[in-house]
Structures are given as structure tokens and as C-alpha cells.
Amino acid sequence: MPGEYLYRTAITRLRVSEEGAERLERLIDAWRVGCAMATDIAWPTIDDPQALQSAAYERVRESSGLKSQHAILVCRQVAKALRSIEARRQRGQQVSKPVFRSPTVTYGQRTMTVFEDGWVSLTTLGERAACQLVLPNDDDGYQQQYLENDSWEPTESTLTRRDGVYYLHLGFRRPAPATESPEHRTVLGVDLGIEHLAVTSTARFFSGRAFAHEQRELLKRERELQQTGTRSAYRTLRCLKARYRRRARDRLHRVANDILDEAVRHDCTTIAFEDLRGIRENDLTVTAVNRWAFRTLVSFVEYRARGRGLTVEYVDPSCTSIACSRVGCDSVDSANRPERGQFRCRECGYEVHADYNAAKNVGLRCVRSGHTSSERTGVGQCALQSGTLGPDGFTGRSSIP
Ligand SMILES: [Zn+2]
Incomplete structure (x- = not known):
């Protein structure tokens, strides 16, 4: 280090x-x-x-x-x-x-x-x-x-x-104590989404509602102004868009700071996100604006992480939303998502908020992959609601799975 x-x-x-x-x-x-x-x-x-x-x-x-x-x-x-x-x-x-x-x-x-x-x-x-x-x-x-x-x-x-x-x-x-070396990392997993802009493996939820609301309002105004079609309407539209972007960036800045604080508070060494290149490519509900928001948020976090002694890593995003995050259960089944926002494992019955389940999966995947460079042999732990979870089970204070 x-x-x-x-x-x-x-x-x-x-x-x-x-x-x-x-x-x-x-x-x-x-x-x-x-x-x-x-x-x-x-x-x-x-x-x-x-x-x-x-x-x-x-x-x-x-x-x-x-x-x-x-x-x-x-x-x-x-x-x-x-x-x-x-x-x-x-x-x-x-x-x-x-x-x-x-x-x-x-x-x-x-x-x-x-x-x-x-x-x-x-x-x-x-x-x-x-x-x-x-x-x-x-x-x-x-x-x-x-x-x-x-x-x-x-x-x-x-x-x-x-x-x-x-x-x-x-x-x-x-x-920097030896326990915070790459071999003994503590990882904060973060799931990005629409209903919740971000959810951490420590169960912090960042609502995406205001973000989505403003996005809808902008679209509505855009349609109206395009119908008007005058030059001044286009000028107004440009201003509206600029203001929307400014506000959205401010909001993303705050969320990024809170994610960093959350990582620091739990003594994490690493923040893990899904690899954005693969993020929900087949999910049609993810719009270009959502992708922009994810990219911007992640870049804010990455930019500030180094100054706070943290690293950012990316994991393969496939199936993080339908895989069960309970240790020992390897169920991967789209039926694990009976309703929006809900995760209920068909095999072990583990029931939890779907976005929190995904955030745990992101964190655990990072812990299990262990490393990004070849010489590191990672063990690592995932920071959870309370306590930490090692790759093979609980090592922390909590009994929450
Ligand atoms: Zn399960």
C-alpha cells in the first residue's frame, strides 16, 4: 500500500x-x-x-x-x-x-x-x-x-x-494495518438500480424516486416544447436539460459521498460495483439516462475513493439479482423473484429485499474472486448489515445471514 x-x-x-x-x-x-x-x-x-x-x-x-x-x-x-x-x-x-x-x-x-x-x-x-x-x-x-x-x-x-x-x-x-492489505480486504458491495439508485451490502438504501420523477418531468416538458417547435421553445428546452443534469449530478455526488462514508464507517478497504459494461444489457427498463447515472455515480466514487484510502473493484454482473446470497445456498433461479423488490429463495426460503440481496451478491462475488491482479490471493470479507461475512461463512459478530 x-x-x-x-x-x-x-x-x-x-x-x-x-x-x-x-x-x-x-x-x-x-x-x-x-x-x-x-x-x-x-x-x-x-x-x-x-x-x-x-x-x-x-x-x-x-x-x-x-x-x-x-x-x-x-x-x-x-x-x-x-x-x-x-x-x-x-x-x-x-x-x-x-x-x-x-x-x-x-x-x-x-x-x-x-x-x-x-x-x-x-x-x-x-x-x-x-x-x-x-x-x-x-x-x-x-x-x-x-x-x-x-x-x-x-x-x-x-x-x-x-x-x-x-x-x-x-x-x-x-x-495501514496488515489486516487491510489486499489479502484481508473488507468489501462493501453496491447494487445499482432504478427503484433504488444504490443499495449497499450493509443495507443502506438510496432511493431513486426523485431521480426518476425529475426524469419523467423532463421528458414530458421535452415533448410539449418539441410540439411547440419555436426557437424559443428549443432554447427553453436546452436550459431545462442543463438544469436537470446539474441537479442530477449534485444528487449523484451526495450519494457517492454517502457510499464512501458507509465504506469508511464499516472499515472497508474495497467498494465493489457490478461491471457496468455488462449491466442489465437485456433489461429494457434501463434507459440511456439510467446508464449515464450509473456511470457518473461510479466515476464519482472512484475519483474520491483513492483520497480516502479505498479501492474500487468490479465484478461480473450476471445473475446477481436472481442468485441467492445466503452462504451455502447456490440457487440461481428467476423464480426467486416472485415480485418486484422481493427476493424469496425457492431452495432455502431466504427472504430479503431484492436489491439488498443483489448488493450482498456483488460484495461476495468480489470477496470470492479475491483479487484483480494475479499475485494476490484474496481471502477478504464482505461488510454486511452488522458484522462481516467471509467467503466460507460468518466471521463477524452478526447472525444475520
Ligand atoms: Zn437460498
Whole structure:
């Protein structure tokens, strides 16, 4: 596992006094000045952090007034940006000198202290700013699990301002334990569908109703406007479609985040989806829009998974909806689906929501296949409603099959 660490990010709003806000604003301005100076010195050749630090550290400090650690972080960030620009250039893309405009500042272990009482102290240009972390009240706030658990240590974090509000993207890391190596994975299975956009093997259901409703509304309006046939009708239609896509993407983003949270909450290392290339090719109820939604959702999850220390794998989708997911039963029979949404095994009598049965099958198939690369010999477990299921039976706390 790269770096031998697992990384997580907890986003929290900050309550900042007027005095604190003034300090943070001066810091944000100085950070931009420092980045500009380091970029001038580095562009276009120096993309090694150590080399840039040697070349630019003094002048970054002089020009910006940043403290020592922040000047080092500026050099690191600029070097990182230049490195990714160089990679783009090598792929033949057009590149230009970067400009750092956004109101963000990077923090490291030496420039930030998180206290147990929910306060954080941040290095600025002068005195530190003490800010209060504003966390959700319910115990379910996912941030708590990192703040309250000593095994997670704060690491590189980002302060940012949006619409006049300060946020801290608190980075945490902990050594990746051996049990989370590919040989001992825990898998979250996810079934994608229409009635439910997604269902996890831990029995989280994400309704597809709003999605389907908006899709129907759009189709209705589309027919009306096409009948009208005027230019302005077509313009309206284009706007409607753009708005529909925006809203749908927002919704898919939220579902993707919730799936990731679910995986993290159950200590999963892997999220398994059906291979979309084969998804319900014969199912005529799956429309092009549904396929778009599945692809988009999966790409959102995949995009963010790496940053949270998770991998995404794909399994053969055939028969996941009609196969019995109870361990030891290998019934595969379309008669196992007496009614929509219902799964009842003709052989063993196992009865459960059909989409949940499918999600379990996706997770178990991933566990049993074990690997994606040849040298791995996977054992792995599937995360279920409570407890985990190994490839040959229960190894977890639960008695739910
Ligand atoms: Zn069965």
C-alpha cells in the first residue's frame, strides 16, 4: 500500500472571532504573495520541493512575511503544482504558469494544533488564531471518529474561505494495518438500480424516486416544447436539460459521498460495483439516462475513493439479482423473484429485499474472486448489515445471514 498510511479528511466549519478573522485574512493574502514569489523563482523548471525550498525560502519569507513553516509549505505546494503541470505538458497538453488565487492555506503538523475540547490553534503571521470547530450535533458526525480516536493523527490540512465562512479540511492518517492489505480486504458491495439508485451490502438504501420523477418531468416538458417547435421553445428546452443534469449530478455526488462514508464507517478497504459494461444489457427498463447515472455515480466514487484510502473493484454482473446470497445456498433461479423488490429463495426460503440481496451478491462475488491482479490471493470479507461475512461463512459478530 503506497506510503503505508491510510488517509482520511474531515471537513469542519470554523467559528472565528473578529480578531481571528483579521489574522486569517492577512495570512491568506501573505500566502498568495508567497506562492507568487515561489512560482516566479521556480517556473518552469524547479519542481522538486527540496530544490525549490533552497532556491526560494528566504525570498518567500521576505516578500510575504510568512513564518518559517508556512514558507516551507508554500515551496512544497508550488513544487507539487509545477510537477502536475509538467506531467500535463508531457502528455502534450498546453500549459501555463500557475496563479494561486483561491483563499486557501495549507497547514501541517507544526502549524496547527487540534485540541480535545474542539478547538484548533492555527499559525498566522503574528499570534496564532484560536478557532472553534463547528461539528454536527448528532453522534453520527463522521468527523468525530477521527477527532476522538487517537490512532488517527492530524496531518496536512487546508484552511479555506467560502462565502465568508472558514472551513478546515482536516487531514488524518494512520498506519495501514496488515489486516487491510489486499489479502484481508473488507468489501462493501453496491447494487445499482432504478427503484433504488444504490443499495449497499450493509443495507443502506438510496432511493431513486426523485431521480426518476425529475426524469419523467423532463421528458414530458421535452415533448410539449418539441410540439411547440419555436426557437424559443428549443432554447427553453436546452436550459431545462442543463438544469436537470446539474441537479442530477449534485444528487449523484451526495450519494457517492454517502457510499464512501458507509465504506469508511464499516472499515472497508474495497467498494465493489457490478461491471457496468455488462449491466442489465437485456433489461429494457434501463434507459440511456439510467446508464449515464450509473456511470457518473461510479466515476464519482472512484475519483474520491483513492483520497480516502479505498479501492474500487468490479465484478461480473450476471445473475446477481436472481442468485441467492445466503452462504451455502447456490440457487440461481428467476423464480426467486416472485415480485418486484422481493427476493424469496425457492431452495432455502431466504427472504430479503431484492436489491439488498443483489448488493450482498456483488460484495461476495468480489470477496470470492479475491483479487484483480494475479499475485494476490484474496481471502477478504464482505461488510454486511452488522458484522462481516467471509467467503466460507460468518466471521463477524452478526447472525444475520
Ligand atoms: Zn437460498
